[in-house]
Amino acid sequence: MARKIKQEHLQELSDAVLDMDEERTVKAAHEALDEHIDPYEAIQGGLSDGMARAGQLFEDEEYFIPELLMCSDAMYAGLDVLKPHLKQVGESRGTVVIGVIEGDTHDIGKNMVRIMFETGGFKVIDLGRDVPPQRFVDTAREEKADIIALSTLMTTTMEGMGTVVRLLDEADIRDGIKVMVGGGPISPGFAKRIGADGYAVNAAEAVKVARELVA
């Protein structure tokens, strides 16, 4: 019986996120706590599961950016309820430093990728947009990051991604850090040319690529 109730609560959390329903997600999160469901499990099996399903619909072109953003709003609202009750933080898959390269302020794509990373179990440090290459390197070193994820929508700024790779080389920390790139003008060929370790065409794929990179 208990198992069934738990399953139902996790399902409701997941469905509420998928249905972009912030209020319902918050309500479901409170109910899960009332039923003494482990908050960590509620996040993983409920909220994250809903985002993963949303990511799949995004890949299938049933959901688009507005839907994915609304799902993430619901997911974060649920997270705000559950997080204070977490006894221990679950094992992180790794630390990602993410940002939009200097000279570019388009950050919807980057925000999507951040959301998918966070729900995919990564610790994410978001440097925002218009970020100088050196800051990626400094932050990655300070935070012992596993991945640097770079985004740009503009061809004028894509060379800045190559600069990050070069600076990592110069700082002699290239080996421990995987670099992944994405954004409108970026192609797999470009990623290869600048020496990046990974390329993803969209946010849903980015988290898969990241998992492979740190596996």
Add this chain to the structure above:
Amino acid sequence: MTIQEKVSAPAMSPLERFAAYNKGEAIDRLPCVPIIGNTAARVIGVKVSQFRGNGHLIADAQIAAYRRFGYDVIRVFTDLYTLAEAMGAGVHYPEDETAYLESPAISSIDHIERLRPADPLKDGNLPQHLEAMQRVVKALGKEVPVTGALTCPFTTASFLIGAENLVRLTIKNPEAVHLLCRVALESAIRYAEAIIDAGCTPSLTDPMSSSTVISPRLFREFSLPYLKRLIEFIHLNGKSVTLHICGKTEKVWEAMADAGADCISIDNDASLSGARESVGHRLRIMGNVKPSEIMLQGTPADVRRAVFDCVAQAWDSPKGYIIASGCSLPTETPFANIQAMMDAAREIGWPVAPEKLTQ
């Protein structure tokens, strides 16, 4: 004119070429448009930021770029933000790169009453862009179509309130999105009228309406009605309309045709042969050599191959086909690659021999 004379006649002017092509008469080659915006600054050796507020310089650069490459449409364009800027959005102008949006005109829908339709003769940099258009028309209007870029309502709405805000509102508060699109449409119609008064044709661009961003369902709700009214207005003024949308567009091609577009410009996330199949009987198609991967980063040989491939996919599209880049060219696109695009169009010539295209 004898056949002999015809063969040795000089190349057609772009206007002659389009006139003949539209009538189904013989042409010397397919129309070809590497879409040149800020790359024009490189042609006359100035910094991109010098274009700001300087219609004279934009005109000089566009005229010089056309004279250098001899493509078939001039498009006066520096960035997507001119209309939103004229309505209060903050635009950042880096010294030598394309401008970008710094801050939307309003931060919340509560402030929507602060928005006023732009006055093209007074607001922002619109007067300077109109001056550029007038100057280009005066210099070259008798030989080549001159167009002025016009950002469409849904995209301008995203610059007025911020893209993330707008896409959330599409679900949370659809009526607010319609209010934003309405005021953006009013600005667009006024600017379209001014562009036409300048002797130009408005050239429509609507990147936020891409299926890379919003669903085809939201396109029909928030993009289509405003595109329709804008295009209707332009048609009433006797001009035909080219509509460019970046990214994925396959699922909205029919809607783009329903909006009234006479020609759609599609980028490399969309398939030319697919477009020919599904809407080629309703409108002309242009595209879609990859602006970044091929035009910016490729070699002239890559460009030639890409042009041949595009032509193979779409040359026989019922309402016609224009060789073009998939989107505006990156500023630093090598001249050799632009030249290679034109050379490939001339090499293919007319009539197109399909068996030669796959070599």
